[in-house]
Amino acid sequence: MQPRNVSMSGVVDLAAVKAAAEAKQKAEQARAEAIRSGQNPDEVGPAGEGGASPLVINVDEAGFERDVLQRSSEVPVVIDFWAEWCEPCKQLGPLLERLTAEYAGRFILAKIDADANQALLQQFGVQGIPAVFAVIAGQALPLFQGAAPESQIRDVLNQLIQAAEERFGIVGAPVAAGAPGTQSDGGAEAGAGGADTAAPEPVGPYDALLAAAHDALDAGDLGGAIQAYRNVLSDDPANPEATLGLAQAELLQRVQHLDPQKVRADAAANPKDPAAQIAAADLDLVGGHVEDAFGRLVDTVRLTAGPDREAVRLRLLELFEVIGADDPRVVTARSALARVLF
Numbered sequence: 001m002q003p004r005n006v007s008m009s010g011v012v013d014l015a016a017v018k019a020a021a022e023a024k025q026k027a028e029q030a031r032a033e034a035i036r037s038g039q040n041p042d043e044v045g046p047a048g049e050g051g052a053s054p055l056v057i058n059v060d061e062a063g064f065e066r067d068v069l070q071r072s073s074e075v076p077v078v079i080d081f082w083a084e085w086c087e088p089c090k091q092l093g094p095l096l097e098r099l100t101a102e103y104a105g106r107f108i109l110a111k112i113d114a115d116a117n118q119a120l121l122q123q124f125g126v127q128g129i130p131a132v133f134a135v136i137a138g139q140a141l142p143l144f145q146g147a148a149p150e151s152q153i154r155d156v157l158n159q160l161i162q163a164a165e166e167r168f169g170i171v172g173a174p175v176a177a178g179a180p181g182t183q184s185d186g187g188a189e190a191g192a193g194g195a196d197t198a199a200p201e202p203v204g205p206y207d208a209l210l211a212a213a214h215d216a217l218d219a220g221d222l223g224g225a226i227q228a229y230r231n232v233l234s235d236d237p238a239n240p241e242a243t244l245g246l247a248q249a250e251l252l253q254r255v256q257h258l259d260p261q262k263v264r265a266d267a268a269a270n271p272k273d274p275a276a277q278i279a280a281a282d283l284d285l286v287g288g289h290v291e292d293a294f295g296r297l298v299d300t301v302r303l304t305a306g307p308d309r310e311a312v313r314l315r316l317l318e319l320f321e322v323i324g325a326d327d328p329r330v331v332t333a334r335s336a337l338a339r340v341l342f
Contacts, residue, residue, distance in 0.1 A: 054108075055100050055101065055104075055105065055108050055109065056097050056100055056101075056108070056109045056111065057108065057109070057110055057111070058110075058111050058112075058113075059079075059110040059111065059112050060112070060113070060116065060117055061117050061119050061120055064120060067110060068110050068135055069135065069138050071108065072135040072136055072137055072138055072139075072170075073137050073138065073170070073331045073334045073335050073338075074170065074325070074326075074331065075105070075106075075107060075108055075170065075171075076106070076107040076108075076134055076135070076136050076160055076161060076164045076170065077107065077108055077109075077110050077134065077135045077136075078096070078100070078107050078108070078109050078110065078132065078133075078134050078143070078157070078160070079109075079110045079111075079112055079124075079132065079133040079134065079135065080092070080093060080096050080109060080110070080111045080112065080130060080132055081112050081114045081120075081121065081124070081126050081129050081130060081131040081132070081133075082111060082112070082113065082114060082129060082130050083113065083114045083115050083129055084113075084115070086114075086129050086130060088129075088130055088146060088147040089129060089130045089147075091147045092130045092132075092146075092147040092148075093111070093130070095147075095150060095153065096109055096132070096153070097109060099150075099153065099154070099157065103157065103161075106157075106161050106171075107134075107157065107160065107161060107164075114126065114129050124140060124142075127145075128145060128146075129145075130145070130146060130147060131145045132144050132145070134160050136160075136163065136164045136167075136168060136170060136338070137164075137168045137170060137334050137335055137337070137338030138335050138338050138339070139338050141160075143156050143160070144156060167341070168334060168337065168338060169317040169320055169334070170334065171325075206232045206235075206236065206239065206242070209228055209231055209232050210228075210229075210232060210241055210242065210245070212224075212228045213225045213228035213229050213232075213242070213245055213249075214245070216228060217245070217248075217249055217252075222249050222252055222253040222256065223253070225245070225249040226246060226249045226250060226253065229242045229245045229246035229249060230246065233246065243321060244321060244322070244324065247318060247319075247321035247322045248322050250318075251282060251285065251286060251318075251319070251322055252286065254279075254282050255279075255282050255283055255286050258279060258282075258283060260283055263276070263279045263280050263283055264280055264283070266279070266280075267279070267280035267296075271299075271300070271303060272300070272303045272304060272308075274300060274304060274308045274309075274311050274312045277296055277297065277300040277312065278297070278300075278311070278312060278315045280296060281293040281294075281296045281297050281315065281316075281319065282315075282319075284296060285319055285322060285323075290323060290327075290329050291329055291333075293319060294316065294319065294329065294330075294332075294333035294336070295333075295336075297312050297313075297315060297316040297319070298316070298333060298336045298337055298340060300312045301313055301316070301337060301340050301341065302340040313337070313341075316333070316337060320333070320334070
C-alpha cells in the first residue's frame, strides 16, 4: 500500500542510488589500484577518465576559491603556508605530506607559497611561517604555527576531522588505508605504506538483502525496508546503497501520516518552531522540492539556538544523505549552513 499523501516524484530512485554507489565504488577501487601501482591516482577517474583532485596540491591566489573554498564543502582542506627560505617549513612540509597520505583522503593539503601570495597571508592574518590553517565549508580555522611535534599535529588533525563530520557532515572520501601519497608539483612523495598495500575488500555481497529492501519499499512496507537496510548496515556500516536507502525509507515513514495542508500552515505560522519546519522540509523533499527543503532548514538554523538549532541541523544532515553528498544542491546547502553557523 502506497503511503497516503506522499508524492514519489522527488524521491531518490533506488536504481539510480545503486548505480551511483557502484560507480563510486569503482572509482575508489581504481584510485586505490593506481596508488598501489605507483601511478598518480588523481589521473584516474570514473571509467578511466581524469579529473579527480590530488591529496597534496599547490595553491595560489588565482585558484584559491576553486581549489580550497569550493572543495572545502566536500572535504576538510589543511593549508600550509611556507617559503623556500624557511628552515622550519622544510621540516614541517614533508611531515604534513606524509600524514596527508596516511590519512588517505580524510583531508587534503593545500601548500601556499607565502612569498608569492601576500594577499592570502593578509586574508588569513598570518604573522609568521610555517603557519597551518584549515578550511571547512568555507570557514577558516587556525590550527598551529611553527614546526609542531608529530603527536600534536595528529591530535589537531583528528579533532579537525571529527569537527568536520559532526558539525557539517563533511567526511573525506578515503582511499586505500596506508597507501603511498600523491605528489605535489615539485614535492616529495609522501607515504607510510608500501606500494603493494592492498585495498580492503568490500564486505558482502548483500544483493539478496538489498533486493529485499527494494521490494519492501516498492510494496509500501517501510518498516520491512528499514529493517532490511539496517541488517546490511549492522554488518557493513559504510555500505553506500544501504545508507542512502535507509535514509529514504525513514523519510517516507516520517511523512506517511502527515496532513500536508496542516503541516504547511503550521510552518508558515511558526517560522522559529523546529518541529514545524522539519516536518515541512520532509514534505518538501518527498515532493521533489529539494532546494526548498534545504533552504527552509538553513533559515531555521539561522533563527534558532541551542537544542532547537542542533535538532534542525541534524535533520538537514539526514536529508543530505537522502540526496547524496555529491549532488550540487547538497554542496550549495552545506556552504549556506556553514555561513549561518559562524
